[in-house]
Amino acid sequence: MGLNLDYKAELDNIIRDHIDMEGPLLPVLHAVMARFSHIPKDAIPIIARKLNLSSAEVSGVVSFYHDFKKEKVGRHKVQICRSEACQAMGSRELEVHAKKSLKVDFGESTNDDLIFLEPVYCLGNCACSPSVRIDDEIHARVTPSGFDKLISDLRSVNHHKARNS
Amino acid sequence: MRKLFIPNDTSAVAMGSNLVANRFEELIKNKSLDIQIIRNGSRGMFWLEPLVEFESDFKRFGFQSVDLSEVESILEFICDDSFDAALNKHPKFLGETESIEYFKKQQRLSFFRSGLGDPLCIDHYSSLEGFTGLKKALEMQPQQIVDEVKNSGLRGRGGAAFPTGIKWQTVLDTAHSKKYIVCNADEGDSGTFADRLLMESDPYQLIEGMIIAGLAVNANQGYIYLRSEYPFAHATLNTAISRCYAEGILGQNVLGKKICFELEVRLGAGAYICGEETSLLESLEGKRGLVRSKPPLPAIEGLFGCPTVVNNVLTLGAISTILCKGSDYYKNYGTGRSRGTLPVQLSGNIKRGGLIEIPFGISLREIVEDFGGGTFSGNPVKAIQVGGPLGAFVDRDKWDTPMDYEAFSAINSMIGHGGIVVFDDQINMFDQARFAMEFCAIESCGKCTPCRIGSTRGLEVLDKISSKKDVEDNLILLEELCDTMEHSSLCAMGGMTPFPVKSAVELYKEDFT
Numbered sequence: 182m183g184l185n186l187d188y189k190a191e192l193d194n195i196i197r198d199h200i201d202m203e204g205p206l207l208p209v210l211h212a213v214m215a216r217f218s219h220i221p222k223d224a225i226p227i228i229a230r231k232l233n234l235s236s237a238e239v240s241g242v243v244s245f246y247h248d249f250k251k252e253k254v255g256r257h258k259v260q261i262c263r264s265e266a267c268q269a270m271g272s273r274e275l276e277v278h279a280k281k282s283l284k285v286d287f288g289e290s291t292n293d294d295l296i297f298l299e300p301v302y303c304l305g306n307c308a309c310s311p312s313v314r315i316d317d318e319i320h321a322r323v324t325p326s327g328f329d330k331l332i333s334d335l336r337s338v339n340h341h342k343a344r345n346s
Numbered sequence: 347m348r349k350l351f352i353p354n355d356t357s358a359v360a361m362g363s364n365l366v367a368n369r370f371e372e373l374i375k376n377k378s379l380d381i382q383i384i385r386n387g388s389r390g391m392f393w394l395e396p397l398v399e400f401e402s403d404f405k406r407f408g409f410q411s412v413d414l415s416e417v418e419s420i421l422e423f424i425c426d427d428s429f430d431a432a433l434n435k436h437p438k439f440l441g442e443t444e445s446i447e448y449f450k451k452q453q454r455l456s457f458f459r460s461g462l463g464d465p466l467c468i469d470h471y472s473s474l475e476g477f478t479g480l481k482k483a484l485e486m487q488p489q490q491i492v493d494e495v496k497n498s499g500l501r502g503r504g505g506a507a508f509p510t511g512i513k514w515q516t517v518l519d520t521a522h523s524k525k526y527i528v529c530n531a532d533e534g535d536s537g538t539f540a541d542r543l544l545m546e547s548d549p550y551q552l553i554e555g556m557i558i559a560g561l562a563v564n565a566n567q568g569y570i571y572l573r574s575e576y577p578f579a580h581a582t583l584n585t586a587i588s589r590c591y592a593e594g595i596l597g598q599n600v601l602g603k604k605i606c607f608e609l610e611v612r613l614g615a616g617a618y619i620c621g622e623e624t625s626l627l628e629s630l631e632g633k634r635g636l637v638r639s640k641p642p643l644p645a646i647e648g649l650f651g652c653p654t655v656v657n658n659v660l661t662l663g664a665i666s667t668i669l670c671k672g673s674d675y676y677k678n679y680g681t682g683r684s685r686g687t688l689p690v691q692l693s694g695n696i697k698r699g700g701l702i703e704i705p706f707g708i709s710l711r712e713i714v715e716d717f718g719g720g721t722f723s724g725n726p727v728k729a730i731q732v733g734g735p736l737g738a739f740v741d742r743d744k745w746d747t748p749m750d751y752e753a754f755s756a757i758n759s760m761i762g763h764g765g766i767v768v769f770d771d772q773i774n775m776f777d778q779a780r781f782a783m784e785f786c787a788i789e790s791c792g793k794c795t796p797c798r799i800g801s802t803r804g805l806e807v808l809d810k811i812s813s814k815k816d817v818e819d820n821l822i823l824l825e826e827l828c829d830t831m832e833h834s835s836l837c838a839m840g841g842m843t844p845f846p847v848k849s850a851v852e853l854y855k856e857d858f859t
């Protein structure tokens with residue numbers, strides 16, 4: 182996706198806010214993710230130039246870390262913990278169920294671009310597993326039907342927001 | 347005024363504590379009751395969450411797993427002036443919180459404040475010995491602080507159990523104009539949450555430990571490298587740090603002295619390998635998290651080439667206790683060369699999962715059976731994995747092994763960060779072995795071949811085994827592959843992934859054939 186001029190100005194601001202840090206690249210990329218929900222291709226050479234790096238270095242970093250996405254993803258990030266303590270409490274079944282009920286695989290967004298589904302490897306909620314993270318909220322003891330409830334709540338909140346705006 | 351405590355940490359909130367708190371607030375307001383709600387941290391008894399407590403006669407009484415529908419009846423109970431704990435018959439009433447066996451049997455040094463009050467309240471922290479260690483350290487010479495740490499016998503809690511005092515000595519002895527204190531808060535091991543609990547329920551303890559570390563080695567910049575999977579801890583730490591700046595605890599003049607210590611949280615970006623200390627440093631520098639070959643040690647050439655202390659959250663937290671109470675006090679706990687306490691994290695298919703801080707030396711069986719109360723499902727325990735995703739499954743006849751670093755390595759296992767994950771008999775151990783390999787393939791930093799290629803080959807071999815192709819031959823191949831990974835990988839990611847794989851094959855052969 183290309184960046185229009187407004188976006189460029191925002192990107193410049195993000196970089197300016199971080200440029201005096203030691204090792205600013207990860208904080209910059211996190212901020213770009215927070216603003217654009219992906220790292221736009223056109224942003225890479227700009228970030229590289231301002232931080233005195235090569236585009237290849239920046240691309241290399243973007244591709245190394247799971248958090249940084251090259252493509253735009255659905256509005257809400259839904260993560261299912263696949264790690265051992267969650268497996269011991271049924272996360273494998275939950276994973277199968279979630280993919281089926283959202284009709285997506287891990288790493289994909291739903292048709293309405295509302296939900297991006299991905300795996301996560303531990304949320305630190307292992308004593309009350311299986312765990313699911315939706316944006317910045319973590320949910321415990323999530324059963325398949327509990328998952329569906331979380332998703333329908335998410336959809337109805339968005340529906341209301343859309344109607345009220 | 348009466349006080350009501352409603353926990354506020356990742357797990358309590360995930361179990362519904364915010365909803366419960368809102369409901370209490372609403373009712374208290376409607377009925378104009380004279381009750382103050384305090385959002386405390388968690389006591390770490392996560393199976394009881396939301397664990398709502400109230401104070402009476404300076405004692406704390408609890409209600410377990412509070413549901414929205416019970417809020418009203420609980421309020422009636424605690425407002426009853428004739429309240430008598432002995433006669434109380436509320437179905438969720440637990441009695442005195444600290445008399446719960448699970449809690450009573452623990453020895454809390456690192457977690458003694460956890461759950462007592464508002465984690466972000468500096469006065470609360472100070473009233474419970476907070477910053478006492480720092481005040482002492484400010485009057486000491488760097489070498490004296492390092493000697494205290496050496497004498498305490500403290501070993502790194504991040505997994506490798508390296509003596510902390512020796513690491514600090516190296517950093518102190520390495521002359522350089524700039525040095526760093528880096529806290530490893532990547533807590534990547536599945537089944538572990540002690541770092542998270544400490545950061546969310548007692549964040550000043552970590553900050554205090556880091557400032558003391560700075561004094562000990564003459565460093566004045568600290569970073570907390572926090573995994574991005576911990577949004578709650580992130581918010582808590584940021585608030586705690588900004589309050590410390592406002593109170594003059596951090597910054598140019600630590601507690602009014604001519605000592606500077608700056609501290610910042612940096613977020614990881616979803617890479618397990620960045621918990622390995624050199625990969626973490628690369629990541630902090632803004633690079634791909636490739637593991638560095640050692641030497642040079644980070645203590646000599648660490649962050650941006652400067653001498654750097656890299657320590658786990660619990661290690662740095664323990665420093666506050668050691669300086670406050672003295673190294674002899676700390677050393678008194680534990681067994682053999684494992685001194686102090688071990689925060690065990692019990693999770694998975696377990697009835698009573700949570701944080702258990704105990705002196706080293708207790709057996710695995712006591713933890714799983716006595717503390718844990720058996721599986722959540724009620725089915726028999728089939729497997730126990732200790733030490734995170736790179737830890738072995740522990741053989742049934744080894745469950746009486748005392749939890750100390752040496753005893754565990756003697757049975758080819760490791761305590762690591764103290765995570766214990768329990769599985770019931772519904773689990774298929776082939777799936778677990780496959781997951782261990784898959785995890786390595788996903789998370790390998792890619793620097794060395796045995797790990798990068800080996801894990802992918804391992805997956806292929808395992809898939810052949812599962813489709814019943816030349817099972818015996820492929821099991822032999824798998825073992826050889828594991829040996830290669832174990833002996834020629836640069837770091838423990840490739841070097842220890844074979845542990846869970848091999849132990850699963852060895853102990854649960856029936857799941858493979």
Ligand SMILES: Cc1cc2nc3c(=O)[nH]c(=O)nc-3n(C[C@H](O)[C@H](O)[C@H](O)COP(=O)(O)O)c2cc1C
Nearest residue numbers: 502503504530532533534621622623657658661838
């Ligand atoms: C693959 C791998 C992952 C690691 N993950 C962590 C981690 O998440 N947290 C941690 O404190 N140490 C982790 N370590 C250990 C660190 O490399 C290092 O030993 C530790 O941060 C040193 O601090 P300590 O002496 O206080 O334990 C990991 C090591 C390896 C090889």
Ligand code: SF4
Nearest residue numbers: 791793794797837840
């Ligand atoms: S063992 Fe794996 S994670 Fe460790 S350095 Fe080699 S490739 Fe990287």
Ligand code: FES
Nearest residue numbers: 262264267304307
């Ligand atoms: S293993 Fe799933 S939250 Fe830790």
